[in-house]
Amino acid sequence: xxxxxxxxxxxxxxxxxxxxxxxxxxxxxxxxxxxxxxxxxxxxxxxxxxxxxxxxxxxxxxxxxxxxxxxxxxxxxxxxxxxxxxxxxxxxxxxxxxxxxxxxxxxxxxxxxxxxxxxxxxxxxxxxxxxxxxxxxxxxxxxxxxxxxxxxxxxxxxxxxxxxxxxxxxxxxxxxxxxxxxxxxxxxxxxxxxxxxxxxxxxxxxxxxxxxxxxxxxxxxxxxxxxxxxxxxxxxxxxxxxxxxxxxxxxxxxxxxxxxxxxxxxxxxxxxxxxxxxxxxxxxxxxxxxxxxxxxxxxxxxxxxxxxxxxxxxxxxxxxxxxxxxxxxxxxxxxxxxxxxxxxxxxxxxxxxxxxxxxxxxxxxxxxxxxxxxxxxxxxxxxxxxxxxxxxxxxxxxxxxxxxxxxxxxxxxxxx
Amino acid sequence: xxxxxxxxxxxxxxxxxxxxxxxxxxxxxxxxxxxxxxxxxxxxxxxxxxxxxxxxxxxxxxxxxxxxxxxxxxxxxxxxxxxxxxxxxxxxxxxxxxxxxxxxxxxxxxxxxxxxxxxxxxxxxxxxxxxxxxxxxxxxxxxxxxxxxxxxxxxxxxxxxxxxxxxxxxxxxxxxxxxxxxxxxxxxxxxxxxxxxxxxxxxxxxxxxxxxxxxxxxxxxxxxxxxxxxxxxxxxxxxxxxxxxxxxxxxxxxxxxxxxxxxxxxxxxxxxxxxxxxxxxxxxxxxxx
Amino acid sequence: xxxxxxxxxxxxxxxxxxxxxxxxxxxxxxxxxxxxxxxxxxxxxxxxxxxxxxxxxxxxxxxxxxxxxxxxxxxxxxxxxxxxxxxxxxxxxxxxxxxxxxxxxxxxxxxxxxxxxxxxxxxxxxxxxxxxxxxxxxxxxxxxxxxxxxxxxxxxxxxxxxxxxxxxxxxxxxxxxxxxxxxxxxxxxxxxxxxxxxxxxxxxxxxxxxxxxxxxxxxxxxxxxxxxxxx
Numbered sequence: 001x002x003x004x005x006x007x008x009x010x011x012x013x014x015x016x017x018x019x020x021x022x023x024x025x026x027x028x029x030x031x032x033x034x035x036x037x038x039x040x041x042x043x044x045x046x047x048x049x050x051x052x053x054x055x056x057x058x059x060x061x062x063x064x065x066x067x068x069x070x071x072x073x074x075x076x077x078x079x080x081x082x083x084x085x086x087x088x089x090x091x092x093x094x095x096x097x098x099x100x101x102x103x104x105x106x107x108x109x110x111x112x113x114x115x116x117x118x119x120x121x122x123x124x125x126x127x128x129x130x131x132x133x134x135x136x137x138x139x140x141x142x143x144x145x146x147x148x149x150x151x152x153x154x155x156x157x158x159x160x161x162x163x164x165x166x167x168x169x170x171x172x173x174x175x176x177x178x179x180x181x182x183x184x185x186x187x188x189x190x191x192x193x194x195x196x197x198x199x200x201x202x203x204x205x206x207x208x209x210x211x212x213x214x215x216x217x218x219x220x221x222x223x224x225x226x227x228x229x230x231x232x233x234x235x236x237x238x239x240x241x242x243x244x245x246x247x248x249x250x251x252x253x254x255x256x257x258x259x260x261x262x263x264x265x266x267x268x269x270x271x272x273x274x275x276x277x278x279x280x281x282x283x284x285x286x287x288x289x290x291x292x293x294x295x296x297x298x299x300x301x302x303x304x305x306x307x308x309x310x311x312x313x314x315x316x317x318x319x320x321x322x323x324x325x326x327x328x329x330x331x332x333x334x335x336x337x338x339x340x341x342x343x344x345x346x347x348x349x350x351x352x353x354x355x356x357x358x359x360x361x362x363x364x365x366x367x368x369x370x371x372x373x374x375x376x377x378x379x380x381x382x383x384x385x386x387x388x389x390x391x392x393x394x395x396x397x398x399x400x401x402x403x404x405x406x407x408x409x410x411x412x413x414x415x416x
Numbered sequence: 417x418x419x420x421x422x423x424x425x426x427x428x429x430x431x432x433x434x435x436x437x438x439x440x441x442x443x444x445x446x447x448x449x450x451x452x453x454x455x456x457x458x459x460x461x462x463x464x465x466x467x468x469x470x471x472x473x474x475x476x477x478x479x480x481x482x483x484x485x486x487x488x489x490x491x492x493x494x495x496x497x498x499x500x501x502x503x504x505x506x507x508x509x510x511x512x513x514x515x516x517x518x519x520x521x522x523x524x525x526x527x528x529x530x531x532x533x534x535x536x537x538x539x540x541x542x543x544x545x546x547x548x549x550x551x552x553x554x555x556x557x558x559x560x561x562x563x564x565x566x567x568x569x570x571x572x573x574x575x576x577x578x579x580x581x582x583x584x585x586x587x588x589x590x591x592x593x594x595x596x597x598x599x600x601x602x603x604x605x606x607x608x609x610x611x612x613x614x615x616x617x618x619x620x621x622x623x624x625x626x627x628x629x630x631x632x633x634x635x636x637x638x639x640x641x642x643x644x645x646x647x648x649x650x651x652x653x654x655x656x657x658x659x660x661x662x663x664x665x666x667x668x669x670x671x672x673x674x675x676x677x678x679x680x681x682x683x684x685x686x687x688x689x690x691x692x693x694x695x696x697x698x699x700x701x702x703x704x705x
Numbered sequence: 706x707x708x709x710x711x712x713x714x715x716x717x718x719x720x721x722x723x724x725x726x727x728x729x730x731x732x733x734x735x736x737x738x739x740x741x742x743x744x745x746x747x748x749x750x751x752x753x754x755x756x757x758x759x760x761x762x763x764x765x766x767x768x769x770x771x772x773x774x775x776x777x778x779x780x781x782x783x784x785x786x787x788x789x790x791x792x793x794x795x796x797x798x799x800x801x802x803x804x805x806x807x808x809x810x811x812x813x814x815x816x817x818x819x820x821x822x823x824x825x826x827x828x829x830x831x832x833x834x835x836x837x838x839x840x841x842x843x844x845x846x847x848x849x850x851x852x853x854x855x856x857x858x859x860x861x862x863x864x865x866x867x868x869x870x871x872x873x874x875x876x877x878x879x880x881x882x883x884x885x886x887x888x889x890x891x892x893x894x895x896x897x898x899x900x901x902x903x904x905x906x907x908x909x910x911x912x913x914x915x916x917x918x919x920x921x922x923x924x925x926x927x928x929x930x931x932x933x934x935x936x
Contacts, residue, residue, distance in 0.1 A: 048524070050633070053533040187677045215672070216680040218637050220628050223426040223558065224672035231419060247534055247629030255555035255627060257546045277533035278629075505757075586795045587804050594791040597753045598805035599779030599853065701794055 431665020462621020650700025784855025
């Protein structure tokens, strides 16, 4: 019995060896070197929870658009014929993200994982990427850790981070006259990180932060927190809440009539989907950092029109960034003729890119932070809105070099 | 001093949502012995119904306060007839699991249909702005919520104490078996009572619509607090549910003001203390039957 | 009037009643005596339809009521007073009285009659039911079924734990009820009380009827029974 099994195992192993030998020597035509003979892009994100609308299934669509554009551009010239897009739901939980990332890399043969919102989940996937020596481009998560203490050779951070949010909104609002701040933040890693980043940005711009009010998460009642913050009579209440919590806070800020007292609301992290869900009147005049806006210029708008056709909705920055990351990855594959991760990393490092999402973009070699122009946006008043999703006015552009953490502050060392 | 007053009103306003919803939960538990885990989802459905009907047929807030609870009543009747009633003869755990499953199903159906970002809602202009009482300034809407839910609680209290229906509900809440043996067809009251409890959750949802994020998940943490409220008040105690609802709102508000990160933990500490000192809750009765 | 044939009751795997047969004729007062755990209370609960796991038949006035629910049995004239009296704390004394519907107006006591007979209930009519003393609660429980006009009273140890004067009062009521032609099935541990009101006695042991005695024989063998009951 056991000898039989042993024999069978030997036969199987031998044929695997033969097959894999064929695989590496096989595709002579393109002269390329592809694992499984195809390229697999995996989108790992929140397909059903709080970030579903921001990114979710429509980011998978965006990646598919990138694949289609790539294939249309290169046609017969493409170094690889088969490009597959797979998706998985990590439910914003780091343990699930960890397992899913392993599955995607090992079983689904993913060459790259994209998106991964929620900082703790993103850090888990980064660890897997490092271990498996496979690529990971994060778009949805905000933590600067990805390009600081926990940076690694295979991980890139494409769209935004907490430093950049604070640098954009904190600096701009303080310089605009909002000197005295009160900060309300949710008491978990992201919120604490945002609180620190904003405090630094506000103080560097010459402002002061009074109280730092930590709140439970999730929470639907912010009235007392707001009363408390307003009792110090600040110029600005800065909120680091996100998603449903942010909507709760904004509704309750509006009912409290604080704006009439001259207390502005600055929002640390806000997405166009938040404005869409609550309506512009609720957010009117609120300033926030935007990594990309669909109606900013003709190039963006043209792409947004295509996206609308595909999905029936306008894209968020995350959709555009997923498209951009997938497209640039495929361009690198085309240029190098392989999906080998180390080769692609070599191609990426130091590369300057301009596409629909990245304006004046550079993939920094030192920490893999992708820097690009970002924007300070202001929510329009209802009478300025001319069509669906036309919610934002771009107040100013923050150049790539100013928006992101300077390299000399980064704690990243690539090591291996 | 001024702030303390402000925190008090804010706490009572937050407590209004708990009181209304917990009232429904307590009545359902009392008469059916069912711990309705789907109560949070019904609160969410109430808010969604208000938002969706405003969007589709322009149903305004005032009408929603009447129409949505009526719809939720029939939704509750349907649930009870189709599902809950099939399990009442079994261990109460089965209905707990049923309603737990239902709540997941309802939340995911709403997500599927409306996404997760939430719905916009416009409240009537007249409820906007603030009311000024001396040095005290309060959002009009909060004051409205507080007064309105106090009136509803009073109405339910009168219904419970002054009518024969209320007497029967109280009796079957306290001793279901004996009440049957005294010639009252408790089963006849079970379905409308379930519907009524669901309607109260829906009403709390409508009240939340202008003031809170209308998302599929809005009931998920709400139900947890609601259980704490019902346990503090005493399972099945109608007065207890209302008093504990407002009490928890107050504790939450003062927790937020003086120990922000602990504001939700404080509620559960309160619950633990109440259980230790009075296992049946503040207004619960220890029963031996 | 009330006839029980081959009644068996189960609690899960345990059998509490093993084929009970008994008859209570119209206007009779019959007691069930037996040790604790003999199945007396279970038998009354089965008669009320409160126990689900049963076999056998129960007829009232020749009509099978085995499949009926508790409230339907009550409406046909069964009036149950449970052993802990079953007074509602969340109902006032008067609400406790008026909760059950009047099923047989002929023999039903009016509220005025009840208050006349039990002045203490009138005095405390607004008070929560459970604020009454034990004896007063027993009066309330009795008055409650009398008000419905129930034709067969199922009384579960009405004298238990009460002071002698109250027991005397209850004896008076049972006798008065009997005089009005109402049928009574009485669970009783108090042999003296039982023999002073009843016409016949069933001795229940280990879930079946061990003896059916008329009052004369019952009184004669009182000492033997007391020993048997462990008193």
